[in-house]
Amino acid sequence: MRYAETGYNLEIDLSSGSIAKVPTAPDLAEAYLGGQGSAAKLLWERVPPDTDPFSPDNLLIFSTGLLHGTPFPACNRTVVNTFSPQTNLMSHSLFGGFFGPELKYAGYDKIVIRGKAPDLVYLYIHDDKVEIRDATHLRGKGTTETGDLLKQELKDKRVQVAAIGLAGENRVYMASIDHNHASAARGVGVIMGDKRLKAIAVRGTKSVNVARPAELFEMSHKIHTKMAESSGCGDWMAVDEDDSFHHNHFAWGNARTRRPGYWNAELQERWTKLKYDHMDRQTGCYNCPKKCRNVISWPGRQRFGYKCYGKDTYHMAAFLELDFSYDILAVAQEYGVDSYSTPQVIAFALELLEAGILTDKDFPGMPADSAGRFFYLLEKIVRREGIGDILADSVSQAAKRIGNGAEAFDHNTTKKFEQLPIKLGKLNPAYFLMIATGEKMSITQIEGSFPQDPLPTEEQRQEFVDKWEAVPDQKFKEYFLNWKKRNDISDEATCDIVDWNEAMHYIDDSLGFCGFVSSFRGQFGGDVPYHINNIPQAIALATGFEMDKPKLWKNFQRIRTLIRAVNVRRGLRRKDERPPEDHWAVRDENYEQQLLSKYYNFKGWNSDGIPTRATLEQLDLAYVADDLEQRGILDKAEAP
Amino acid sequence: MKPAMKIEQEILIDVDKCTGCRACEMACSAFHSLPKFSSINPAKARIRVVSDEIRDEYVPVFAGNHTKSGCDGRHVYTLDGKTYSECSFCRASCPTRDFFIxxxxxxxxxxxxxxxxxxxxxxxxxxxxxxxxxTYKRTEVPREQATQEVSGEIEASLQALMKQHGMEAVIHHLKEMANKDR
Structure with missing residues (x-):
């Protein structure tokens, strides 16, 4: 009997219309867990590196986490992987809610989609009943609107729907996949649209079994209770009305302008009132006692939900206020576009207009005011009309297509992907490495276990480490106690810190845990319910595998290294590993490159960022080494 | 004499506080699985959160009695400006929906x-x-009082039947039913 996982993937070919329920190897999860880990293995095995992301041979994979469907709370993040036309690398995205657990209750660990349908279709999964159905009547429908229409059509309110909006249908690179009020960003909606897959509706009524029931429930209930009572996990930004952090420190417009001192008491009071006057309630994801999502009902618009920094991106890009974000988020959510990259694309276009690289002729009929311009460009982008057709390819690709000096305005991307609009003074070495070498495209998906900044006094530092259960090793406490200035920390400590930060995200994204109760949250305090010291036991109780800290750490290294190899095989090299040049004001190329070399060495990668044969073999990835050698990416090992 | 006591249990539901997380469904299905906690399946839960994100509807509802037939028509309630189908509050397991089956x-x-x-x-x-x-409420109530309440209910029902069908017919039916039971 398989525990925690179902042991089956659903394989769909939209070109031929074939549907198959395929058993998976029993030892796969022990080595690659689930979620992103086992998805990376499928992408490595099945998608040759020269495959164009828009080819029918590209795969779009929806994965449950290994622990989805078990009683462990806050384990509900569905993982979506494919290859992105924006970066030509592996796309990694996540969304919360109910979809992943429902898929597991339907009897599947993954949906693996290849091919392209001749016209819009949706996938209906009800346990063993799986159908590809016509979705032409849903063309142009909004994301949550589509979910609602499918629930009515299928006469089942319990169906969980993930859908694309107009942006995905039109293959906009910033298109998201939306489920209720949760959203998968970072380059997956475009491929769902390219495959002409409007939505997936899933309903499951089967059981998920766990290996050691009584012990597991005792452990999971303790964590559940702790999470419910603790303010040290979940998204505090859902209730903290002081948002001076983002507004004073992050850059406005096209990630250019910092406005220190912008935040004030009058603003906070006004915006707090605006929020509570329009907020219906705060909602949570499946089996999680936190309520991180604020659901807003804005006059004349569809209800929408937001989390975290998502409420700020539009008005900061447009130099406006919160009411503008509420107004446009309600529209953007239905179109299904990423609220992190889309405002930057729009602000980038307006900067080009100001600089004379684009002219009024490129924006016929555009209003003069900032709000009007953002709405105008949003419409153009999601419809791929006029200049919108170029902008829909994201900042980097649009800059290339526009030319005429536009490339210089593409200043906030790494690996051709829009980064958070953060512009700082002195370099933080760990952040340099994370942004440079990260393959999850957003720093929020990489940072998080070790604090971003040192605490000012020894007493505060001591207090912080005293309750720090999450550390993999006591040395991290030493690092923190001795850390006084942001840019003054040993290279050895920096490598360890980056590795730990990464580890937790790779583990979360393979098990299905939410970063706000694990990988992302520890940096703001020592009180996260899931960490490297208790997750091995959670896996063991759920799956029946033998699992301990060293073995789980090796799992992380295996998955991380495999993903690096997947991207290396598609061309990723050292030259691509550069944070935006203006991310920090003070730079030292020599120091940074030395640090990068040290980190590659620490990871067991060669000087070009490619995992060595010895590293690969040590992680049971000899098959990857063979392939890289065969392609001439790694030098052939000398015959023994 | 001290009256005999019985326990009355109530679960109080505040729909305004529900976040829609469905942890209740998870825990219910885990506890009622055999062996206890060995499997999880919200479709087997005896509580359901009827939710609708678009209409801001979140109603936890507990499984009550089984009914063999579905209802012909349903009321639609408007509460605080939001509309709810009667179905959202109904505790029955019935043929018209797959709840509590x-x-x-x-x-x-x-x-x-x-x-x-x-x-x-x-x-x-x-x-x-x-x-x-x-939230859970557990109260002790005297059993006699409870019996009196039930007696009152039976009396009212019988009087209604007698008014409609006459005393003779009611007594006749009661006798027949009693014979059948034997």
């Missing part, structure tokens, strides 16, 4: 307040409700 056997499910030996402090759904949308 064991998916494998097709048998109806009913909330048992997590009957257990030793007794639980409170039902599992309540224990895992972090927002206190569900």
């Amino acid at each position: 064991e998916p494998d056997s097709g048998l109806p499910l009913k909330c048992d307040m997590c009957e257990s030996t030793p007794a639980l402090e409170k039902p599992w759904c309540v224990q895992v409700c972090g927002e206190e949308a569900l």
